[in-house]
Amino acid sequence: MPELPEVETTLRGVLPHVIGKKVREVMVRDKRMRWPVPDEIHEIEGCRIESGERRAKYMLFGTAKGTLLLHLGMSGNLRVLPADTPFKKHDHMAITMEDGRQLRLHDPRRFGAALWIEGDPAEHALLKDLGPEPLGEEFTVETLHAACAGKTAAIKQVIMDAHVVVGVGNIYASEALFMAGIDPRQPAGKVSKPRLTKLVQAIRKVLAASIKMGGTTLRDFVNESGEPGYFKQTLRVYDREGEPCRVCEAPVKRIVQGQRATYFCPKCQK
DNA sequence: AAAACTACCTGAGTGC
DNA sequence: TGCACTCAGGTAGTTT
Structure with missing residues (x-):
């Protein structure tokens, strides 16, 4: 969750x-x-x-x-x-x-x-090797570009790697890539710097927007008061397999990367 | 070094 | 009802 x-x-x-x-x-x-x-x-x-x-x-x-x-x-x-x-x-x-x-x-x-x-x-061992906070100043296109350089791993896997940037989980990785118009399967090293700039902005934007709405409740997330978050209704691709893309109406696709589900629009994301 | 895969665990949902 | 199976928001640790 x-x-x-x-x-x-x-x-x-x-x-x-x-x-x-x-x-x-x-x-x-x-x-x-x-x-x-x-x-x-x-x-x-x-x-x-x-x-x-x-x-x-x-x-x-x-x-x-x-x-x-x-x-x-x-x-x-x-x-x-x-x-x-x-x-x-x-x-x-x-x-x-x-x-x-x-x-x-x-x-x-x-x-x-x-x-x-x-x-x-x-x-502490759990914290000392973590990458930058996505909403902090240290997460920039330069740091992301450096992390992606030469990597053949898919861009989605790279932004979910806590050594690169922390806090981007399975939902927001798909959402940010949609917002940036990037195919989640793209080898990280092949994504251009301008597109990585868009990705950095998208990651910041989607996380900030979700925080504003109290997070995403897919099944059972509740906050300290027992209330759900309301960002689910704002999700563009996650958990929407077969449903129309909110931009172009092409059906949202679901694939598996690193044993986790990835959702994306095959038309909007290249 | 990087990529691929395993493991941890319960509960909800699906198909037979 | 019940069984067998799949899937789920994370991530440390091991193997290739």
Whole structure:
């Protein structure tokens, strides 16, 4: 589920409930996540949360003692609920704040993660080799051009590579390539610089637009309040196989690249 | 170095 | 109803 806009939406919703507040208790109901939830996660108990940031699709909550890292995987959500709300199946972790509110990490597929980082999070193994943020200044046509140079891999796979640019998942990769008019199968090294310029703009635009609408709910994404995102109705190609292109009316095509579905318009994207 | 593929896991949907 | 099968928003790790 969650790509960058969904994580950003969740983080923004959660922040007002945690910034400047102390954590009372962490309850781990099922430590089987992508990596076992470490016992050190309890280090956060009694700490005041000073910061909350997103890096790629990771959420980082900083305290004086260390940093809580959360990832929503494919099926996760993080909700803010009264602490006495009955637990649901797959509510794996609950973080109770001093005011009685609780953050619930719910993740049926358990591809998500909850880790405790001591020291500088930027140096953590999961974060240190990540590429630039797509909405930040460091992601430019120059960086993308350099990353694509000489590569035979399809352009879609390259923009989904977190070493090149973070946060571009399967939905927004297809959408950005449509907006830029680029065939997702094009070898990355063969896409001209002007077209990469369009692609950089398209990636920024589609992510920003989705954040504005609270993200995309395909099946089960909900934000911190349990509400879906509304960007799905704006999708131009993703999950629209056989339906008419919104520009030229040619049927949208679905192919598989790197074991993942890709959607594109064969007429608009060359 | 880069590309291809595997693995992790549950639930929804489809076809028989 | 039930079984077998496919597919799903991510990404670290291994193999080629």
